[in-house]
Amino acid sequence: MRDKSSYGLFGANEFLNFLNSRLIRHYSAYQMDETGRMIEPGAAPANEAIAEARALLAEDRFRGPDRQYQEALEAFYRRPDPNCEAAVSNAINATEGVARVVLDNSNINLSDALKRIQDERDLHPALSESMVRLYGYASDEGGRHGLVGDPRVDRPIAEFCLHQCAAAIVFLARLYSAEVVEGPRASANAES
Numbered sequence: 001m002r003d004k005s006s007y008g009l010f011g012a013n014e015f016l017n018f019l020n021s022r023l024i025r026h027y028s029a030y031q032m033d034e035t036g037r038m039i040e041p042g043a044a045p046a047n048e049a050i051a052e053a054r055a056l057l058a059e060d061r062f063r064g065p066d067r068q069y070q071e072a073l074e075a076f077y078r079r080p081d082p083n084c085e086a087a088v089s090n091a092i093n094a095t096e097g098v099a100r101v102v103l104d105n106s107n108i109n110l111s112d113a114l115k116r117i118q119d120e121r122d123l124h125p126a127l128s129e130s131m132v133r134l135y136g137y138a139s140d141e142g143g144r145h146g147l148v149g150d151p152r153v154d155r156p157i158a159e160f161c162l163h164q165c166a167a168a169i170v171f172l173a174r175l176y177s178a179e180v181v182e183g184p185r186a187s188a189n190a191e192s
Contacts, residue, residue, distance in 0.1 A: 027155070029077055046163040053166035056173045057094075065097030069169070076158055084158035085141075091165035092138035095131070098169050102176035110135045121175050131168050134161065 020031045030038045040047065050073070057066035072090035075083040092110070099113035100106050108116070114128040138161065141152055 049166040053169040065094040068094035084153040087158040088138050088161045091162050095165045095168045098172050
């Protein structure tokens with residue numbers, strides 16, 4: 001009988017690390033977990049926030065932000081070359097769109113919307129400021145305005161922005177009593 005170590009160059013953990021590093025290097029949307037299953041990486045709560053945001057955006061009045069957030073996800077998951085700048089830009093634009101819808105003001109920018117929401121809903125300034133800072137980042141680095149030089153948004157940053165924008169979308173919609181829409185469109189959006 002052959003010794004286990006003679007079957008290959010790697011032990012189970014070394015192989016898992018090797019495989020996942022190659023999948024990340026080649027922009028795979030998946031990684032292998034400890035049980036050998038292929039999974040989407042990322043924290044489960046973040047993925048749940050994206051699914052919940054997509055379900056909330058299924059409401060007809062959020063049709064524009066829904067399209068923008070879908071475009072953000074498509075840009076992020078595009079293979080072989082994800083478009084991280086477009087992912088960030090579309091995600092923050094979807095967030096701004098939700099703020100415009102809940103405030104019933106199609107011309108307000110996100111910074112001004114958040115000031116108004118802060119006053120109307122007695123929102124702590126640190127919460128609105130965190131969204132304003134993300135909006136500023138997207139404007140500077142995410143391609144919302146013309147880029148100067150090479151893009152500097154990588155996959156981890158784009159993923160962070162997608163998750164933060166999903167959480168902001170849910171937060172803003174719920175502040176103004178939006179509820180998850182049940183039905184075929186909501187479940188299809190949650191799976192995207």
